[in-house]
Amino acid sequence: MTAPALKVSVVIATYRSGAGLDRLVASLDAQTLPTAEWEALFVDDGSGPETLARLESLAAERANWRVIPLEHSGWPSKPRNVGVEHARGEYVSFMDHDDELFPDGLRAAYSFAKRNRADILNGKESHTTAVSWAMTQYRENADNIRGQVDPFPVAPMNPHKMYRTEFLRTNGIKFHEGSRVLYEDNLFNLEALSRASVISTMADVPYYHWVRDGSTTGSSTFRRDPAEFFGSLERVLRATQEFLSEPSDAALRDAAISYQHRLRFAGHFNAAWARRSPSVRQREIELITPLIAEFIPERLDATLPRRLQAKMHLFRAGEWDALTSLAVIEDQLDPHHKLESVVPGDDGGLDITTRSVWRTPEGDPMRLEVRDGRFIRRLPDEIRSLLPAELLDITDDLRASHLAIAGRISSPLSTWAFPGSTELVSQDSEAGHEAVFLTRGRFDPATAQLGHPATPGMWDLGVDAVFLGSASQRRIAVPPDVRAAQLRLGSRDSYLVAGSDKGKLAISVDVPWHVSNAFSRGFAISPMPGGRARLTFPHVTSAADGVDGVTITLLPRRVASFAKRRRHVMRRVLERLWPAPSRPLQVSPSGAEITVPRRLFRSGRMLFVTLGGASPRQPLGIHVGTRDGEIKRLPAG
Structure with a gap:
């Protein structure tokens, strides 16, 4: 050959x-x-x-x-x-x-x-x-x-x-x-x-x-036609039986069918499905029923998390109203991760502990009872009465939940989970008991990417979670009393940015300057040869974003020093200096950038950056020069 x-x-x-x-x-x-x-x-x-x-x-x-x-x-x-x-x-x-x-x-x-x-x-x-x-x-x-x-x-x-x-x-x-x-x-x-x-x-x-x-895209349009969607799934299920027909592949065949079952059959009954008209829901049930009868034996329901097993029990029993109500209840739960502590370790790592709960948009917890050390779901009587007792017991699923401190770097975009542990505890609430997870993880710039060094840049820190079989990742909320700090993690200069984005935790690795962002869209500053610095705006990827320039306003040191202590003075000074000349941006699909003299970022100076024609009262971000290793941060506005 x-x-x-x-x-x-x-x-x-x-x-x-x-x-x-x-x-x-x-x-x-x-x-x-x-x-x-x-x-x-x-x-x-x-x-x-x-x-x-x-x-x-x-x-x-x-x-x-x-x-x-x-x-x-x-x-x-x-x-x-x-x-x-x-x-x-x-x-x-x-x-x-x-x-x-x-x-x-x-x-x-x-x-x-x-x-x-x-x-x-x-x-x-x-x-x-x-x-x-x-x-x-x-x-x-x-x-x-x-x-x-x-x-x-x-x-x-x-x-x-x-x-x-x-x-x-x-x-x-x-x-x-x-x-x-x-x-x-x-x-x-x-x-x-x-x-x-x-x-x-x-x-x-x-x-x-x-x-x-x-x-x-083409693949994102077919869900609009239920007949086409489920007809395509039928083809996939038949192919699964055909390609994995050998007895030695029985476990893999079950796993392949369970994969589709979890995502596109049992998982189909969510809040989005419940919001559809009764006629559309009924049409989809008519399409799903023969597929489940032919391809998904009831024994495979046991491979699902209990919350999906409960939905399948109602589906197989023909309890459509109860299934619709349960779909709404299940999908109301969202994760909330709060910082408990963050402590630099002696060996160059950063030890982070979070407290996690799942709650409704109104702030209500998932309602639980604790019986003989087991967690039992408290559902409305009209649903509870239709389910066997074992499907209300979610203890094993809770204990199997996987949570890990994770970091997401924007350039290049990737997410990494850090080593650590999770502890399931419970706490009393007005509605009964609530499941709470304490997650501990270590961010070490020397090994953050599965043993490889962390990419320099801004890392958004969150919790990667598989809770009751459902995957999610949300940022870590920072209490108001937590402040920004400069850290030396091993051989890497790092800046812990408390509340950098709507009160969420982030850490800047090997980036000497950090600019906070008031509107969830920030920019990075990196040094260049020849006394220059590059400002990068990752979210501006084309002229269609309506941004063709950037305004940079520099406050004198004395004014900056006073303005930092008097927020109203800061706004007035900025308005007096407005409008500043706009500098053209180089826009590309990977983001926009501009090169400026590095002297703009000397210690003690304050810099306002505004894209396009934004109001001087609403700068994109504020950079404050560092002195003695301390980061000064002020929210915009």
Whole structure:
């Protein structure tokens, strides 16, 4: 067999690509794997001359890029299959045309896959808006999880993975083609799972960023048609039975069906479903009922958390009104994480303790009774009377809840859980007993990213939680009396930023200046050679954001010193200096930036930064120079 000419072929299915393509191109240009060792194949699905000319122009400037034009097929499946046919790499990596790879993604993923002779490499994936996305999947590296059932080996079931090219070709594994083939990625991964011998998980190096910016995609539209949605799920369930039909795969087959059951059948009965009209709910029940009867035996309900088991009990009993009411009650609970303590350790770490509860929007706790050391749910009588007693006992699910202190770095966007422990306690409330979790974790900049050093920048600290089978991640709330502080964590300069964003906890690692942000959108400052500094605004990604310039207002030292003690004086001074000249921003898909003299940030000075035409009373953020290692912070307004 002839050795592959390249290590990796990156296959990108394109169709009328928009601004997101610039983000993808920038991420490919930033790869640490030498360009002589990989290629990018842009397989265009008949976009037309404008997109094709754009792609060809990009490829003309890069020797390892190729463009393959196709007639319009209507779905990414055919372009991906054609990409595999043309691939010269030992491994093939699929990308959507508006996503991005992390800079070391290709190098690290190929090295990990090659070392394990993996057929499939599942690399750490981040999601723009779902902070807790796939965190249970990427808790640790694994050489081979082919026989694993929890978490499911190829979850998440999208194609953002690395596959051995010859493995796909030899087994004839292809995406199902057509003008609209929903869940084609599920079908592809199920077949790949059934044929694979080695499936590796790479969790310690970020690989893929699934960008969700609110734009509509084909895969986000089909839930509008219940018949199409559940018809597609039927196809996935039949494929599961077909591809995992061997007796040796019985446990894996059950795990695959339970995966769909938890997410798209039992999990379908949520508050959003309850808000639909009675006629729509009834239509969906009519579509779901035969699928559950054929594919999901009652014994698989036991693999679900008790809260979902209760819903399935009501569903199988035909108690639709009670099911609707329970769906509303379940989805009202939101996590609240409060900082209990934060203490620098002697060995360079930061010990963090939080107290976590789940409550309704009105602040009411989940109602519990404690009987003989067991936690029993208190539900309305009309629901409680329809459920067997064992489904009201959620003790085991509470004890199985997994909470960990976690940090999210915005550039490059990724989330990391830190080592620690969780303790389940209870406390009395007016409604009875309430489940409370004390979570302890250690943030160590030397090992924060699964043994790797923390990326310099601002880390938002939260709690990654799997509570009663439901995953979430929320920021840690900071009590008003907690102040900002400069820390020396090992060899890293760090700044603990208390209440940096709506009273939430963050820590800045190796960033000498921090700018607080009054509106949940901040900016970073980093030094540059030649006495310059760069201000970066990650949330400004295109001219459509309505921002074309930045106003920087510098207060003299004496005025700043007085203004810090007299907030009304600070506002008046700022208005007197308004309007200041606007400086143009360089806007790109990865954010906007401007370079300014570093002398602006000398100790003791105060700097106001305002984007676009914002009011002088509402600056984006305030930077106060540091002196004697202390951070001074003032909220805007």
